[in-house]
Amino acid sequence: MRITAADVPALERGVALLGSGGGGDTMTAAALLRQHVIHGREPEVPAALDPATPVMPVGIAGSTAAFTEKLPSGSEFATAVAALERWTGARAGALMSIEIGGLNGLMPLVAAVELGLPCADADLSGRGLPRLNQLAIAATGRGLAPAALAEPGGQVLLLAAGSDEAIERGARTFVAGSGGWAAMAFAPVPAGELPGCAVMGSVRAALELGRRVLAAGESPDPDRLAAASGGQVLAMGRVLEVSRHIGPGRHGSAGFGRGSATLTDHRTGALLRLEMENEYLLALRDGQPVASTPDVLAVVDHRTGVPVSCDTIRAGIEVDVLRLAAAPFWTDPRRLPVLEPRAYGIDCDPVLAP
The missing domain is CATH 3.40.1610.10 (CV3147-like domain)
Incomplete structure (x- = not known):
């Protein structure tokens, strides 16, 4: 190719x-x-x-x-x-x-x-x-x-x-x-x-994922977005609040920037909170963990479909939150601890796609 x-x-x-x-x-x-x-x-x-x-x-x-x-x-x-x-x-x-x-x-x-x-x-x-x-x-x-x-x-x-x-x-x-x-x-x-x-x-997987998502067009409904991404739509709604702070470091040094973003799911009224570092790490719906690393948590602009990064997400924008299943390499029990939430200092068991 x-x-x-x-x-x-x-x-x-x-x-x-x-x-x-x-x-x-x-x-x-x-x-x-x-x-x-x-x-x-x-x-x-x-x-x-x-x-x-x-x-x-x-x-x-x-x-x-x-x-x-x-x-x-x-x-x-x-x-x-x-x-x-x-x-x-x-x-x-x-x-x-x-x-x-x-x-x-x-x-x-x-x-x-x-x-x-x-x-x-x-x-x-x-x-x-x-x-x-x-x-x-x-x-x-x-x-x-x-x-x-x-x-x-x-x-x-x-x-x-x-x-x-x-x-x-x-x-x-x-x-x-x-x-x-x-x-x-x-x-x-x-x-x-x-x-x-x-x-x-x-490389081929990323290319095919991009082709399918682009073909879904702008402002896709949940079923079309889930089918295109091969994942699950966790929420579709407006970001209510974004908070940021310095995360825990090691040996007395500062860690990566940490934060959370909260939105209301227009479909159910539930609150979805995303915990993030350099990447989105954990999703909680009304306080209950529903998805986590090593699965990929992606936030996209609802209208354009363009991914929204942790450092650019802000209150007021309309977004869709996706969960894409992790590569089988990382769900192997021998490797899962490397990317599970506790690897980032989050006291939570991994919540993976079925």
Whole structure:
């Protein structure tokens, strides 16, 4: 499969929904991808790769807001990949996304075109995730190290060894002091080993999701929206209140921004409250949990269908709240604790789609 100009809007919509309210603004990444495909440089996403092909996970680390303000020069991914190739001695035969939700669902395709490589139909998240130590290679014990980061100013950092938590801290410290974001690459994984440490088929799944939702049109009724998304409509109504605060940190440091958004479901009169961090994490109807991470909780503008992120949701807008079933990778009891509400400090059992 090749990503064409006609595919870009659907793919952008699909990865935005899978961001679960996070993952960053996809507009800039979609514009970069569109510039490539309209000039005939279409990313290749093979249905299968030779099992021995070294597949290197890549993505953007740091502030996605900073990415839209400080645009890439075009060399960041090539620099990060080259640094890791020198360290590991393994040359990348293909790339893959670290996170299909948000802009990282698109930027690895841009990087693949720039490096002349195919992009595997897989990723390390299956949705939007806030922390590197929650990626699938960490959840399965494969480990994040070694990893390389290259920021727009030219600095390169190689994290040769360390725990997954140490790699997460090191990456955040680097991007905080060097412009806010960096291209990141992890050690290549043989394509034949991806089913054990990645979410397979995620690029095609995002593309198909976007196609169906766009085809549903504006202001769809609940049944049409549920059918198009393949999920469940939790509420349709006006946002009454949004509150924000700093979440719990570790070792005395501040955590991510936390908040909640409350709306009235026009269909039933029930109150739905969404607890959020970088992503929407938990939905409560009249105080009772009805959906949670690792399922994807997506909020879309009722009129346009455009996903509404955690940092832009506000009182007064009319929205639809969707629950999309998590990738089976995350519902495995061995991995569920990595993304369940308690992983974010929320004392609640996971509530998953039936």
